[in-house]
Amino acid sequence: MKIKIKINKILLLLAGITAMISCRKDATFLPVNIIPEPVSVEEQGGYFEISPSTKILVPGDNDDIQDIAGMFAQRMATVSGFTLPTEKIKDKRNDHGIIFKLLPGADTLGDEGYLLKVKRKNVELSAYRPAGLFRGLQTIYQLLPPEVYGDKPVKNIKWRMPRVNIYDKPEYSWRGMHLDVSRHFFPKEFIKRYIDLIAMHKMNVFHWHLTDDNGWRIEIDKYPKLTEIAAWHVDRSDEPWREVTPPKPGEKATYGGFYTKDDIREIVQYAADRYITILPEIEMPGHTSEVLAAYPELSCTGGPFYVQPGSYWPNVAIFCAGNDETFEFLENVLDEIIELFPGEYIHIGGDEATKTNWKHCKKCQKRIKDEGLKDENELQSWFVKKIEKYLISKGKRLIGWDEILEGGLAPEATVMSWRGFEGGIESARQGHDVVMSPTSHCYFDYYQANPDFEPEAIGGFTTLKKVYSFEPTPPVLNADEAKHILGGQGNVWTEFIATPEHAEYMSVPRMTALAEVLWTPKEKRNWPDFRKRLEEQFKRFDAMGVNYSKGSFAVEFITEYDKANNRFIVKMETEQLNPVIHYTLDGTVPDTTSPVYDQPLEIDTTSTIRAAIFVDGKMKETFSERTIVFHKALGAAVKYKNKPDFRYPGQGEITLIDGLKGSKNHRDGYWQGFEGDDLDVVVDLGKVEEIHRVSATFYQRQKSWIFLPVRFMVSYSEDGKNFSRIKSTANDVSPKKDGNFIKEFAVDFVNAKARYLKIKATNLGVCPEWHRGAGGKAWLFVDEIVVE
Numbered sequence: 131m132k133i134k135i136k137i138n139k140i141l142l143l144l145a146g147i148t149a150m151i152s153c154r155k156d157a158t159f160l161p162v163n164i165i166p167e168p169v170s171v172e173e174q175g176g177y178f179e180i181s182p183s184t185k186i187l188v189p190g191d192n193d194d195i196q197d198i199a200g201m202f203a204q205r206m207a208t209v210s211g212f213t214l215p216t217e218k219i220k221d222k223r224n225d226h227g228i229i230f231k232l233l234p235g236a237d238t239l240g241d242e243g244y245l246l247k248v249k250r251k252n253v254e255l256s257a258y259r260p261a262g263l264f265r266g267l268q269t270i271y272q273l274l275p276p277e278v279y280g281d282k283p284v285k286n287i288k289w290r291m292p293r294v295n296i297y298d299k300p301e302y303s304w305r306g307m308h309l310d311v312s313r314h315f316f317p318k319e320f321i322k323r324y325i326d327l328i329a330m331h332k333m334n335v336f337h338w339h340l341t342d343d344n345g346w347r348i349e350i351d352k353y354p355k356l357t358e359i360a361a362w363h364v365d366r367s368d369e370p371w372r373e374v375t376p377p378k379p380g381e382k383a384t385y386g387g388f389y390t391k392d393d394i395r396e397i398v399q400y401a402a403d404r405y406i407t408i409l410p411e412i413e414m415p416g417h418t419s420e421v422l423a424a425y426p427e428l429s430c431t432g433g434p435f436y437v438q439p440g441s442y443w444p445n446v447a448i449f450c451a452g453n454d455e456t457f458e459f460l461e462n463v464l465d466e467i468i469e470l471f472p473g474e475y476i477h478i479g480g481d482e483a484t485k486t487n488w489k490h491c492k493k494c495q496k497r498i499k500d501e502g503l504k505d506e507n508e509l510q511s512w513f514v515k516k517i518e519k520y521l522i523s524k525g526k527r528l529i530g531w532d533e534i535l536e537g538g539l540a541p542e543a544t545v546m547s548w549r550g551f552e553g554g555i556e557s558a559r560q561g562h563d564v565v566m567s568p569t570s571h572c573y574f575d576y577y578q579a580n581p582d583f584e585p586e587a588i589g590g591f592t593t594l595k596k597v598y599s600f601e602p603t604p605p606v607l608n609a610d611e612a613k614h615i616l617g618g619q620g621n622v623w624t625e626f627i628a629t630p631e632h633a634e635y636m637s638v639p640r641m642t643a644l645a646e647v648l649w650t651p652k653e654k655r656n657w658p659d660f661r662k663r664l665e666e667q668f669k670r671f672d673a674m675g676v677n678y679s680k681g682s683f684a685v686e687f688i689t690e691y692d693k694a695n696n697r698f699i700v701k702m703e704t705e706q707l708n709p710v711i712h713y714t715l716d717g718t719v720p721d722t723t724s725p726v727y728d729q730p731l732e733i734d735t736t737s738t739i740r741a742a743i744f745v746d747g748k749m750k751e752t753f754s755e756r757t758i759v760f761h762k763a764l765g766a767a768v769k770y771k772n773k774p775d776f777r778y779p780g781q782g783e784i785t786l787i788d789g790l791k792g793s794k795n796h797r798d799g800y801w802q803g804f805e806g807d808d809l810d811v812v813v814d815l816g817k818v819e820e821i822h823r824v825s826a827t828f829y830q831r832q833k834s835w836i837f838l839p840v841r842f843m844v845s846y847s848e849d850g851k852n853f854s855r856i857k858s859t860a861n862d863v864s865p866k867k868d869g870n871f872i873k874e875f876a877v878d879f880v881n882a883k884a885r886y887l888k889i890k891a892t893n894l895g896v897c898p899e900w901h902r903g904a905g906g907k908a909w910l911f912v913d914e915i916v917v918e
């Protein structure tokens with residue numbers, strides 16, 4: 131017995147020594163910074179190094195794999211100067227190199243999943259389908275130094291990849307990026323570069339917005355005036371986009387351009403080589419001034435129309451739905467589109483079609499009557515159904531913006547939900563497929579940082595962090611409905627984006643955040659970790675010469691109750707990694723002599739914090755400011771009867787008792803929104819306290835369907851069972867009151883002792899009959915419950 135123990139001890143010791151030796155041998159843990167984060171990564175220590183004699187090994191019978199391996203060989207030749215020999219896989223034991231192969235039985239990997247094993251002597255990339263190998267190749271690039279993304283040979287560099295085992299596949303099947311080439315025209319070379327960016331992010335759809343009021347961008351043989359006339363507008367690049375002077379009589383249209391059919395074929399092939407599907411969009415029935423400028427006979431009024439050099443509102447240009455020639459034209463155009471684009475879907479637009487002309491058009495009104503339609507919305511629905519029928523007859527599927535819900539969805543239509551999540555939710559509930567692309571998270575033409583320091587944008591505010599917080603599948607959907615959410619898409623509208631450099635600036639790195647949301651399983655998404663990996667992605671963009679945005683320099687305040695030490699703390703976060711932050715607590719402007727933020731601050735009195743990032747001793751942009759209200763409920767436990775809506779969760783559970791008040795921007799992340807529901811919570815202070823006053827702040831912006839509560843009610847209890855009588859305050863502000871403003875509701879108590887507070891604020895319920903959303907659910911917004 132004793133001897134056995136001894137032997138075991140010796141064995142253990144030996145094992146330890148062996149482990150130490152092998153550990154020492156493989157002590158190098160090269161960094162792994164893959165974006166999007168794979169499903170699973172096992173780091174093993176050690177590395178594989180590519181040398182001029184490293185073979186690329188491929189099966190002899192598969193052109194697709196040879197093409198993918200060829201792209202890799204080409205890339206390595208560009209950056210290393212050596213041409214790696216490519217050979218056929220022969221003998222598993224003696225093949226050393228970088229192996230690309232299919233695993234015929236591995237259907238659980240799906241079309242785009244892959245396995246990557248980086249060993250000391252071999253790199254083995256395998257997938258069920260070639261697309262998976264292409265996605266896996268992007269991971270190989272990201273395991274190599276960022277210089278692999280460059281366009282010339284790099285000296286003094288070791289092409290090493292860390293030893294890893296990776297299993298990976300995408301969460302969503304639709305991972306798209308859109309580009310509007312109508313508002314501004316972008317050359318073919320940039321389209322390819324944009325596709326390169328999509329490819330490196332393992333995304334798989336390029337939505338090409340080819341037609342709109344400002345220019346038709348694709349050659350159609352049957353309708354030459356689309357490229358002679360519709361592709362060009364008068365140059366107003368020196369005037370504000372929304373206030374441009376209309377064309378003068380006889381003025382030459384000099385701004386524009388289009389892609390020839392050969393250009394299109396070349397780009398379609400370029401995308402296909404990268405396993406990216408191009409989704410062409412042909413707008414109808416609205417956003418069609420440019421077509422009607424060329425073919426006014428397709429309008430209700432006969433024109434004249436002109437190709438718009440900017441945007442006007444309302445925009446009444448619309449195809450006549452009562453004229454059969456409209457459909458003859460559209461079917462002919464679609465025939466040529468279908469011939470060029472092999473993808474499953476055609477996007478028919480459908481958004482923002484102002485139907486004024488339909489109301490006054492005899493032909494359109496006759497169509498409504500003849501077809502037994504109720505109104506102009508049903509006429510648009512009839513229009514889209516007719517087009518869908520045609521597309522289906524040609525073996526294609528129709529997708530359109532969420533307005534195609536109005537008047538009834540076409541039977542097999544897929545919906546791109548842009549005006550929020552609602553259209554997508556409704557469509558999924560009706561059993562239709564959905565691509566989520568809400569303005570709140572997916573509009574990359576919106577500002578991404580403080581507008582004071584950014585190039586002019588169309589408006590909005592969608593930070594990198596906001597994009598990263600995007601959840602394509604709304605939790606209100608059940609499992610069957612959720613299956614209809616195909617994925618999501620980032621949209622780059624170009625009213626305010628005139629150059630490729632600017633388009634890159636707006637797209638990247640928000641595209642990077644979106645790519646991770648759509649590829650990586652929800653439980654593996656992690657904002658701090660993403661930001662760290664993003665630093666490496668920036669080096670890749672540098673190697674590619676991409677004009678990416680350096681992001682926001684704003685300081686964000688996050689409060690937390692530190693249970694362990696029974697104190698309330700504030701943390702400062704930014705989009706920058708390891709910035710120098712100086713702050714003040716007395717309302718003065720911070721400078722380099724102000725304290726440096728290096729750990730969470732304890733807050734024990736109401737304080738106004740100002741903080742800014744400093745680079746080379748200078749304040750970057752401007753300071754952030756927020757008042758933290760110190761009160762008795764900070765960090766208290768809050769039990770909700772109704773959860774806030776998923777679109778307005780604030781900062782989560784802590785929002786109501788985090789000491790942070792919201793601003794007059796209800797999307798600032800400090801407000802919780804309840805759709806149709808009351809605020810109905812129990813706050814547990816943790817111990818019995820004397821209380822004098824309980825208040826809460828609410829928000830009204832009736833144009834956004836947000837109203838003050840009807841009544842604010844509080845009762846209290848020492849034991850959580852026996853509650854005092856309710857004290858309440860009624861709202862004395864009209865729901866009609868316009869603008870956006872904040873109002874405090876409070877009740878006062880005398881000699882009250884409480885641990886538990888029942889707090890209720892009644893929602894107006896539905897929008898009143900005078901309101902444009904009459905009968906629709908009203909919103910209630912609250913930011914903080916203050917207990918004194």
Ligand code: ACM
Nearest residue numbers: 481482531548623
């Ligand atoms: C859109 O942004 N009009 C789809």
Ligand code: ZN
Nearest residue numbers: 430450491494
């Ligand atoms: Zn008409």
